[in-house]
Amino acid sequence: MASLHDQMAATGKVKPSKDLSQGVERLKEEHKKVVKDCRSQIEHWKKVENDYESLQDRLRTLPDKLSYDIMVPFGPLAFMPGKLVHTNELTVLLGDNWFAKCSAKQADALVEHRKKHVNNTLDDLQKVMKNFQNRADFTDDLEKLTGDTGDFADIREEVINEEVVTKGKHRLAHKPNSKPKQEYLLKLEEEKEKNESEEERATGVLSEEELWARLDELERQEELQDKRYRLDSTDTNGEDTTSSSEEEKEADGGSDVQVNGHQKENGWVPSSITSQMNGTNGSHPEDDEEEEDCDEEAGNGLPTIYFSHTAEFKKVRINTGKNTTLKFSERKEQKVQAKRKKQSGKSNGHSPHESYKIKSPADIYRVFVDLVNGEPIPRKSILKSRSRENSVCSDTSESSTADFEERRAAFGRSWSHDDATHSDTSDGITEEESPTGTSPRTNGRFEAFTGTVIEKDPLPCSIPHLTIAPPALPTIPERKLEEVGPEAPQEPPKRMSKFKATRLHQK
Amino acid sequence: MAEAIQKKLQSELEKYQQLQKDVSKSMSARQKLEAQLTENNIVKEELALLDSQNTVYKLIGPVLVKQDLDEAKATVSKRLEYINGEIQRYETLLKEMERKSEQHREVLSSLQQEYQRAQGQAVGKV
Numbered sequence: 001m002a003s004l005h006d007q008m009a010a011t012g013k014v015k016p017s018k019d020l021s022q023g024v025e026r027l028k029e030e031h032k033k034v035v036k037d038c039r040s041q042i043e044h045w046k047k048v049e050n051d052y053e054s055l056q057d058r059l060r061t062l063p064d065k066l067s068y069d070i071m072v073p074f075g076p077l078a079f080m081p082g083k084l085v086h087t088n089e090l091t092v093l094l095g096d097n098w099f100a101k102c103s104a105k106q107a108d109a110l111v112e113h114r115k116k117h118v119n120n121t122l123d124d125l126q127k128v129m130k131n132f133q134n135r136a137d138f139t140d141d142l143e144k145l146t147g148d149t150g151d152f153a154d155i156r157e158e159v160i161n162e163e164v165v166t167k168g169k170h171r172l173a174h175k176p177n178s179k180p181k182q183e184y185l186l187k188l189e190e191e192k193e194k195n196e197s198e199e200e201r202a203t204g205v206l207s208e209e210e211l212w213a214r215l216d217e218l219e220r221q222e223e224l225q226d227k228r229y230r231l232d233s234t235d236t237n238g239e240d241t242t243s244s245s246e247e248e249k250e251a252d253g254g255s256d257v258q259v260n261g262h263q264k265e266n267g268w269v270p271s272s273i274t275s276q277m278n279g280t281n282g283s284h285p286e287d288d289e290e291e292e293d294c295d296e297e298a299g300n301g302l303p304t305i306y307f308s309h310t311a312e313f314k315k316v317r318i319n320t321g322k323n324t325t326l327k328f329s330e331r332k333e334q335k336v337q338a339k340r341k342k343q344s345g346k347s348n349g350h351s352p353h354e355s356y357k358i359k360s361p362a363d364i365y366r367v368f369v370d371l372v373n374g375e376p377i378p379r380k381s382i383l384k385s386r387s388r389e390n391s392v393c394s395d396t397s398e399s400s401t402a403d404f405e406e407r408r409a410a411f412g413r414s415w416s417h418d419d420a421t422h423s424d425t426s427d428g429i430t431e432e433e434s435p436t437g438t439s440p441r442t443n444g445r446f447e448a449f450t451g452t453v454i455e456k457d458p459l460p461c462s463i464p465h466l467t468i469a470p471p472a473l474p475t476i477p478e479r480k481l482e483e484v485g486p487e488a489p490q491e492p493p494k495r496m497s498k499f500k501a502t503r504l505h506q507k
Numbered sequence: 508m509a510e511a512i513q514k515k516l517q518s519e520l521e522k523y524q525q526l527q528k529d530v531s532k533s534m535s536a537r538q539k540l541e542a543q544l545t546e547n548n549i550v551k552e553e554l555a556l557l558d559s560q561n562t563v564y565k566l567i568g569p570v571l572v573k574q575d576l577d578e579a580k581a582t583v584s585k586r587l588e589y590i591n592g593e594i595q596r597y598e599t600l601l602k603e604m605e606r607k608s609e610q611h612r613e614v615l616s617s618l619q620q621e622y623q624r625a626q627g628q629a630v631g632k633v
Contacts, residue, residue: 091564094553095546096586098579099564099571102557110553117549 024143031136038129045122049115056111063088063104509625516618523611530604537597544590551583 065087072082090107092100102110554563554576563579564571574582 092553094550096543096550096583097566098550098554098583099566100554100557101562101564106557106561109556113553113556114549 021143024139028136028139028143031132031139034132035129035136038125038132042122042125042129045118045125049118049122052111052115052118056108056115059090059104059108059111509622509629512618512622512625516615516622519611519615519618523608523615526604526608526611530601530608533597533600533604537594537601540590540594540597544587544594547583547587547590551580551587554580554583 066085067087068084070082070084071079074080088104090102090104092102092107092110094100094110557563557576559576561576563574563576565574565579565582566572
């Protein structure tokens, strides 16, 4: 047995099947043996039965005559002629050395009784034989079933194709730490280089100082443009009053930006801190994005971007509630692409370039990258709030809501801007303002609140919003701004839902 | 080391074989008893067929000893009891032996493994 074991161990795979076949072979042999035994036994018992039959016949005819002439066996070799008398007197061996003297008739009964036993045994033997024959058949079938090899066939899993055939590539989950594809990055960079001819020919990531310098410059340009723009079209977005106040706010926005600049210097500040500093959007310390956010916030609580249809390639007008126009660098634009996408109708000349890069939904992820230590890293989800991540890309969720509201506002409800603004950034400030801000118009129309509600941490960035005057009093807000501005930061940040803000405002 | 284990293995194997022999012996004894049981059963039944007229003999050695029918019946039933008792005894005996042989088998297999290991070690050393 041990040797067999060794063999099996040594030769491994092939042996077991052989062993199995051997086992089957042996099983069959055993079955055959049993069946054979049964057959022979049955033969034996049949003979016994026949003997009894003949005995019975004899017994029945024996007493017919008084005496019989017979050849008496005399030892193994010889017979002697003799006479059988006492034909009705028999001594029967009952078994276990018991004898009984009985008549032929009784003997006949005894024989009958024995025949019963014999029949029983025969039946049993037949049953056993049948059983084993069945088993043998079954093993035969099994062997046939398992095939010539004698291996198990029923559970046989052969993996032929390692690669699963799928249409196209496997879709991979967006890994948080994997870098975006290099080609895409390269493309982005190329684009940048093309567009920013006058800019520094920065490779992928500019140094922070450079960035900020550029941003400041851009902001200045934006402001200029904004003013110009406002002169051109005051009522794009609403009333004159708002615009004027907006301008004020713009100025403020400038300061705000500086505040932001502060943050920027901090660079990659943990998001919690930044969010505190940075108002509603909970924007990120990084890059242009942040600026944008801040600007939006500075403008008002409706961080909506409008893109002007001017020939200037790089200028993107960000229309916050106050018609703020911002000029964005190419980078910004790229990052804002997602935003722009949302505003499908308002997309400017950049769309082709957008489409060039983003061909499928999957590509969006490539555009949404985080900059960590200057390394672009794809974001886990573009739907997540940016406040938690340092992302270069614009926050889609944030902006989208803003867009929504902006659009809503654009549908002829200029007032709603302010309204929204208040609600959006509403803090303790709103409470202050609410008494002054009461406008007859608002009282006039109570409307169900339809905007998206976003709860945000009150931030210093929101200060400028305070300055937003109620539409009726365009000039006051300026002063207010001056007055309130300094105060506001000391105010404890208060959380308020948009609902509440609206309600307060409408009182 | 290997030799000691081998010796032990040998002795265990011998014991095991002895046990197996015993098992087979008692098995055959039991079978014999079974046969006797059936025989006696038949005798009993056939005795029941006879009546008081019939004389019953018991073959003791070379002679037939005349027995009373009732006596014979009683003797046969006693014999049956005895055989049943014997069968029971053998049954338990067989069970016991089965258990023992199982244990022996386990010991043997473990010993075998040890022996193989020892052999492997010896080979490794060499």
